[in-house]
Amino acid sequence: MVYVIGVGLTQVGNHWDKSLRHLAVEAALAALEDASIEDVDYIVVANALSGVINAQENLASYVATHLGMAGTPAVKVEAAGASGGAAILLAKSLVVSGTAEKVLVVGVEKMTDYTSLEDSTSALSTFIDSEYEAFPGGTLESMHAMMMRAYMKKYGVPKEEFSHLPLLMHENASTTPHAQLRFKLKPQSYESSPVIAEPVTMLDLAPISDGAAAVVLSKDVGKESSVKIVSSGQATDTISIYRRNDLTQLPSVRAAFKRALKASQDFKPDFYVIHDYSSVMGYVEVEELGLAERGKASLLFSSGDARRDGSTPINPEGGLKARGNPVGATGVYQMAEAFLQITERAEGWQVPGAKNGLVLSVGGLGANSVVHLVRGV
Amino acid sequence: MWAYWQSVPAHWRELPARYRLEGGRCKDCGHKTLPEERVCPVCGSKNIERVALPRRGKVINYSVIWNAPRGYEYYTPYVVALIELEDGTRVFSQLTDVHPEEVKEGMEVEMVIRKTRVSGESGLIAYSYKFRPVLG
DSSP, rough: OEEEEEEEOOOOOOTTTHHHHHHHHHHHHHHHHTOSSSSOOOEEEEEEHHHHHHSOOOHHHHHHHHTTTTSOOOEOOOOOOOOHHHHHHHHHHHHHSSSSSSSEEEEEEETSOOOOOOEEHHHHHOOOOIIIIIIITTHHHHHHHHHHHHHHHHHOOOOGGGGGGHHHHHHTTTTOOOOOSSSOHHHEEEEEEEEETTTEEEGGGOOOOEEEEEEEEEEOOOOOOOOEEEEEEEEESSGGGGSSSTOOOHHHHHHHHHHHHTTTHHHHSSSOOOOSSBBBHHHHHHTTTSOTTTOOOOHHHHHHHTSSTSOOOTTTTTIIIIOOOOOHHHHHHHHHHHHHTTTTTTTTTOOOOEEEEEEEETTTTEEEEEEEEEEEE | EEEEEGHHHHHHHHHHHHOOEEEEETTOOOOEOOOOSSSOOTTTTOOOEEEEEEEEEEEEHHHHESSOTOOOOGSSSEEEEEEEEEESOOEEEEEEEEEEGGGGGGGGEEEEEEEEEEEEEOEEEEEEEEEEOOOO
């Protein structure tokens, strides 16, 4: 068995006064303190863009060094937006295999050292095929745009139907202390949102974020509260969308979910943490998870069912859209937040009676997906 | 502007695809790809030959980019598209010689060679395929 026994996270936002090391150390120390331990056998760092944005690789040793833990084995995991989910999966495997008893997973991303939108767009374009998608001028956002266009066409969904996800995410984030965008949106602001890659507008997309989150995994329950990682699943898809048959589906999400369920078929989540990098991606994800019929995801968000007090709570913290998206760290935030939900420490953003959670992390446009099923003990 | 963009070999080795639209064809199942792959993504065969792909096709999906990455600001707003070539092969390309509002799904397009990325005043000027509406 593998348990999460402590978590730590920083505010998500624009940390002009903090570097990669400040963020990573702040989250890691908080997680170690939360778990009431001082040492671990392994460190797994999750990050997606430090080589591009911060001119810093060798990140595992970098984090260990600044934590005063040089000597501890460490490795970095990169899988674009799924880096955090994949890092937790690897850390779990280290525990299951007997390689380590306690593993510290630190997710960190420092995006705002690129201060212009052109440069952060270039950085995110490293998640698509460099030679055959980014070179001709494609961007990650333009891939989401094509997914949205395909979805609108196939199901006859008008553009304004995509507003329901950002509206709910902002409402949720408005009471989440560590969220980046803690304000509610007016429906009319969605309509007037600037175009990024037509038909995708700014309010369809997650913001640019800095942040770090850490979780401690252990083979034994912790001194305080613990959450069990019941089972996990992962799957990839083609990095390029032009190699896919149907842009309205995310087969890797479906496959990762199925693999996670295989080990625990009776698992019934009472809240869901999804990877809403764009509103259309969030819609397709809930359809792949079986929470909505194909083409009908907007109803889940507009009906109130996806609210914290609804029948199917989704992203109670505000999701990538409004909690923010420190890319490589996001999956670790998601796990830390699920832990805080289940241990009833999500003050202001608590889902009543949350005991079983599903956490989905996705890299690129569904190029890599990881699902973790977690339960209180 | 990344040092990688200044790499002549990084561009040069992709020229068969970028200048001549040469891809791969699986001799076992007939599936074609751009670029050429060692392994057929459909049937797994390693029996691949290089072929010239048709230079005409139609737009099956597209996006107008208003928020360009560094190095592409000059073209903004520009259109990127998913194109199905006459033989069914799919490629991703920038469109050229067209106003964004004129682009439609199903639009017939043909390949041309255009300047694609300029890396500074003294850097590499990379040309490659783009697609434009079929003339006439």
